[in-house]
Amino acid sequence: MVSELINKYIWLIQLFERAGEYGLSMPEISGKWEDRFDNPYSRRTFNNHREAISQIFGVTIECNRSTNRYFIKYGEDVSDSRESVSWLINTFSVNSLLTMAKERLSGRVSVEDIPSGHKYLAPIMEAMTDNREIEIAYHKYTSAAPTLYDIRPYAVKEYDKRWYLVGYCLQRNEVRVYGMDRINGLSVTGRSFALPGDFDVDDLFKTSFGIYLPDRPAVTVKFKAIANEAKFIRDLPLHHSQEEIERTDDYSVFTIFVSPNDNLVMEFCKYRDRVEVLAPDDLRRKVAETLENAAKMYRQ
Numbered sequence: 001m002v003s004e005l006i007n008k009y010i011w012l013i014q015l016f017e018r019a020g021e022y023g024l025s026m027p028e029i030s031g032k033w034e035d036r037f038d039n040p041y042s043r044r045t046f047n048n049h050r051e052a053i054s055q056i057f058g059v060t061i062e063c064n065r066s067t068n069r070y071f072i073k074y075g076e077d078v079s080d081s082r083e084s085v086s087w088l089i090n091t092f093s094v095n096s097l098l099t100m101a102k103e104r105l106s107g108r109v110s111v112e113d114i115p116s117g118h119k120y121l122a123p124i125m126e127a128m129t130d131n132r133e134i135e136i137a138y139h140k141y142t143s144a145a146p147t148l149y150d151i152r153p154y155a156v157k158e159y160d161k162r163w164y165l166v167g168y169c170l171q172r173n174e175v176r177v178y179g180m181d182r183i184n185g186l187s188v189t190g191r192s193f194a195l196p197g198d199f200d201v202d203d204l205f206k207t208s209f210g211i212y213l214p215d216r217p218a219v220t221v222k223f224k225a226i227a228n229e230a231k232f233i234r235d236l237p238l239h240h241s242q243e244e245i246e247r248t249d250d251y252s253v254f255t256i257f258v259s260p261n262d263n264l265v266m267e268f269c270k271y272r273d274r275v276e277v278l279a280p281d282d283l284r285r286k287v288a289e290t291l292e293n294a295a296k297m298y299r300q
Contacts, residue, residue, distance in 0.1 A: 008049070009052060016061060016072045023064060023069035025067075131192050133153075133193055137186075149169050150169070150189075154166050155167075157177075162180070162181060163181075165177070208261075209238075209260070209261055209264040216260070219260065220255050220256075223256075223275055224251050224253050225275045226250065227248075233252075238254075238267065241256050242255070260286075266290075
């Protein structure tokens with residue numbers, strides 16, 4: 001299966017990262033592979049895997065011809081500098097680790113069961129690599145039954161413990177976002193597409209809060225957090241644009257530059273009286289109204 005193969009690619013990348021620039025010989029690679037997967041590993045298969053790793057992750061496993069040892073040059077960059085692939089490597093690494101832990105450490109590892117939809121991550125990534133359209137059966141929360149959509153998969157995005165597909169929908173004639181946990185079926189078609197040359201998923205969501213695409217101009221949002229809460233917000237920013245513009249012993253004031261939406265209102269509401277929205281006025285009123293309505297409901 002594709003997901004199993006990608007997990008093996010991840011295992012190889014991690015193997016070479018641990019080996020450093022000194023690298024590994026082919027007998028060492030084969031031996032470690034056989035210990036892990038309990039089957040032989042030929043040089044031909046390894047070379048096929050090297051090529052796939054280069055295409056999918058942009059990571060090149062090189063060979064020092066003078067020593068016949070294989071290595072990833074500046075292997076630490078895979079995790080630190082190549083942000084475009086490090087999240088994917090981390091995701092599959094954690095999944096592999098947890099799978100192994102459940103097998104060998106039964107009763108000693110507890111993880112939250114999250115409907116992230118990551119089972120579709122591998123086939124979507126494969127379709128993205130080959131620029132192939134996919135067909136998905138998508139079941140929205142507001143619909144009684146799934147709907148079929150033809151999608152050009154542009155990107156995948158993780159947010160709040162869930163995976164999302166970002167793609168151009170042929171039926172809707174626009175770029176849309178789909179929660180992978182709402183996908184009931186997926187098939188890769190034989191139709192190819194060309195990714196827009198200027199597409200960048202981070203730019204697409206640059207002024208977004210949450211997973212919704214921005215539908216209004218971004219504004220500067222100013223909010224105040226009490227000292228203890230400010231420590232958490234400082235370490236885990238609400239948005240990549242966050243700046244701290246004032247700090248006292250009692251509170252801090254932050255700003256973010258976003259397109260306000262319901263997700264942002266819900267985010268501020270969860271802090272209750274520990275965070276106060278200062279501007280803009282319409283967002284401040286919306287948060288206040290939401291909290292007041294909640295208080296009325298509980299008073300009743």
